[in-house]
Amino acid sequence: MSSSHLTPALTASTATQRRRGAPWRQPLTGLGLLLALVILALWWTSRTPIVDLGSDNQMHNSGVYSEWAKGAVIVLIRHAERCDRSHNRCLGDPSGITLEGSQAASDVGNGIQRLGLNNAQVLSSPEVRTQQTAHFMFGKAIASEDWLKQCDKGFADAAFKHKRADHNLVLVTHSGCIDHLERQLNVPSGERSSAYASALFVSMGSNGKARILGQMNANEWRKLVASAGM
Known part of the structure; x- marks a missing residue:
């Protein structure tokens, strides 16, 4: 063939x-x-999702109350509404917060104080807007430290290092700083946001590992305090 x-x-x-x-x-x-x-x-x-802590049940279920009782919590609070980005009436200093923001700060402070501050350290960024926010939260001037306005990759480690054993740590800071901490804890980009005077709760384990418990917006504190009898 x-x-x-x-x-x-x-x-x-x-x-x-x-x-x-x-x-x-x-x-x-x-x-x-x-x-x-x-x-x-x-x-x-x-991925680390952010739990909404806007109810007493969520505060219990997330472990905020139990972790706070152990002194194992870091709370990062963004400053209240800033004057230079709002049409609302300003307290006075244009680099500070608005009157509406001062009321929101008072509501947040009322809720935080009802959690208990006997075993807590409170620090603020030295910026006017954070200092004013802290003052309206606690009714007095709060100690400030420069690292709380250094919103870079080193912020999260600085926050963890300032956490004392058996003492909660309350930090009044900026959205950029909170964002960097959330990045380090693997929060998805779509969930990395912090409204004015919102509070992000982070638990520090005995092994030094941090985990996010959830976030509370400023307008939810008054309702929570009333419903929980705090």
């Missing part, structure tokens, strides 16, 4: 193999898909 008669058959067989694909490619494709699913699952489980 001449080679000319074999050519069509060989050509058809080769085309069939090409359509089916090389046999070794199919296992590799399945392995790649499995690996992608594993990576996606690991990424998903590593």
Whole structure:
């Protein structure tokens, strides 16, 4: 039989193999898909969602009350509404907060004080807006430290280092600083936000590991205090 008669058959067989694909490619494709699913699952489980603490049940279930009683909590509070980004009436200093912001700060402070400050340290950023917020929260001037306005990658570690054993730590700071801490604790970008005078609760374990308990917005404190009988 001449080679000319074999050519069509060989050509058809080769085309069939090409359509089916090389046999070794199919296992590799399945392995790649499995690996992608594993990576996606690991990424998903590593995310830290932010729990809304706007109810007494959530405060209990998240562990805020029990962790606070142990002195294991860091609370990061963003300053209240700032004058230079609002049309609301200002307290006076244009770099400070508004009158409306001062009322929100008072509500937050009332809630924090009802949790108990006997085993707590309170610090504030030295900026006017944070100092005013802290003053309206606690009715007095609060000690300030410069690191609380250094909103960079080192902020989270600085906050953890300032946490004393068996003492809660209340920090009045800025949204950028809170964002950096949330980044370090793997909070997804879509959940990294802090409204004026909102409070982010973080628990520090005995092993030095931090975990986010949840976040409370300023307008939820008054309702919580009333419902919980705090």
